[in-house]
Amino acid sequence: MKRNATSRKYGLVLSKMATVTVCRTNPGGFNFENCKRNLLLEAEANRVGYSLPTATKTGTTICGLVYRDGVILGADTRATEGMVVADKNCSKIHYISPNIYCCGAGTAADTEMTTRIISSNLELHSLSTGRLPRVATANRMLKQMLFRYQGYIGAALVLGGVDCNGPHLYSIYPHGSTDKLPYVTMGSGSLAAMAVFEDRYRPDMEEAEAKQLVRDAIAAGIFNDLGSGSNIDLCVITKGKVDYIRPHDEANKKGVRTGDYKYKRGTTGVLTKMVTPLALDVVEETVTTMDTS
Amino acid sequence: MAATALMPNLGLNVCANSDLVPDWTDQEVSTGTTIMAVEYDGGVVIGADSRTTTGAYIANRVTDKLTPIHDRIFCCRSGSAADTQAIADVVTYQLGFHSIELDEPPLVETAANLFKASCYRYREELTAGILVAGWDRRKGGQVYSVPIGGMLVRQPVSVGGSGSSYIYGFMDSNYKPGLSREQCLELTAAALSLAMERDGSSGGVIRLASISEEGLERRVILGNQLPRFFTR
Secondary structure (H helix, E strand, C coil), X not given: CCCCHHHHHHHXXXXXXXXXXXXXXXXXXXXXXXXXXXXXXXXXXXXXXXXXXXXXXXXXXXXXXXXXXXXXXXXXXXXXXXXXXXECCCCCEEEEECCEEXXXXXXXXXXXXXXXXXXXXXHHHHHHHCCCCCHHHHHHHHHHHHHHCCCCCCEEEEEEEEECCEEEEEEECCCCCEXXXXXXXXXXXHHHHHHHHHHHCCCCCCHHHHHHHHHHHHHHHHHHCCCCCCCEEEEXXXXXXXXXXXXXXXXXXXXXXXXXXXXXXXXXXXXXXCCCCCCCCCCCCCCCCXXXX | CHHHHHCCCCCCCCCCCCCCCCHHHCCCCECCCCEEEEEECCEEEEEECCCEEECCEXXXXXXXXXXXXXXXXXXXXXXXXXXXXXHHHHHHHHHHHHHHHHCCCCCHHHHHHHHHHHHHHCCCCCCEEEEEXXXXXXXXXXXXXXXXXXXXXXXXXXXXXXXXXXXXXXHHHHCCCCCCHHHXXXXXXXXXXXXXXXXXXXXXXXXXXXXXXXXXXEEEECHHHCCCCCCC
């Protein structure tokens, strides 16, 4: 974490001195004691050679851009668990409200549940106000929730939508900071995608060109980042209409095998054949019912 | 970040299980930064660079670190992006509520004290260095500095952020009381340009704002228009 290098060192010394004498019983707010315990347990496990099961991360390339008529969100479809692909075609563009969608990178469970919670709260809020929800509202709700959990919810999001004030696009980081920009990328493949955006983005693009640009940005992530792969999903949001295109581009179709390791019958010549029937009687039969409820 | 600070001797990097996910995806977003605020007779001039970093990657190269808290009061944010955004949102709410209760524009000192209250109470959990600057009827243009730890001090000119180390000398030698608004703007632009040149965590464009009784004027100096010095 980049900070003022000199003051960081002094700051750490002073804070150590300060905390030794202060004893706070229960200052209220969240208690992260269990997180500390978990980290120690993991260190212990690593020391004896075991590794705890990792949460499914979405590796990921996600991006969004604002064009003439609205917002386009794009995502790849690979979910990884360590070095193994857990899901070859997962959906990373989540529904928030009829006019707002959100791409999620980071821990798959965290992005899924966070977007579901905010979608639910936003629907109630929308019924309360009697209006279509605004992207800024969704942004506030997401950033306040993520800040409350101090970065332990590993959800990096690209939030986009069109409301009464026009098209809006936000990037939201796990610690709760947000940036409002015309084009954003997130995830392990974000550098590859950002390179494409920085080269070809222009304000007020037409829909076809904008879709092609988002497709190319995600493709750059898919082919150059190991954490991203499979297909490209797109979501085009305009005033009054949402186009959820899944998949927009099957960039990694499974090919047909040209050869087979199975040998045909008759490859090995048969010299002799001897059949000996074994006469077996049923001695005992037990049935155990399985509880499949 | 708070959790890792409390356990300095873990040794192993236990978080990076997956080799597929690079380091900077786990890093907290920091505003790196150079920020500056100068008082002049009748108002204040504030300025900031526009770079936000996550580790070695620039997450946002056109950040606006000059955040409005009220009509004539701004804050310049440095440190953790999440922490400073959250604090600024809280103070904006508190100050707005207070101003409605008072039925009067709030004092800059009030805003500064609200920042101090949050930054000091949660000093162990937060990383936020903030400059509060604005104009009010009682004391005119004022600059208050609330650095990491939650101190509050009023200064005629103040710099902050990682890039500030490089411009203390420039500021000490070039600032004098009684500068005009234009001179303050030039001084701020020059100082920020020098800091951005030397500090890796600062860069992008220079955002300037001047606040006075009449109102607010915002300016952006793009990369190719930055003040030039001998080494550039």
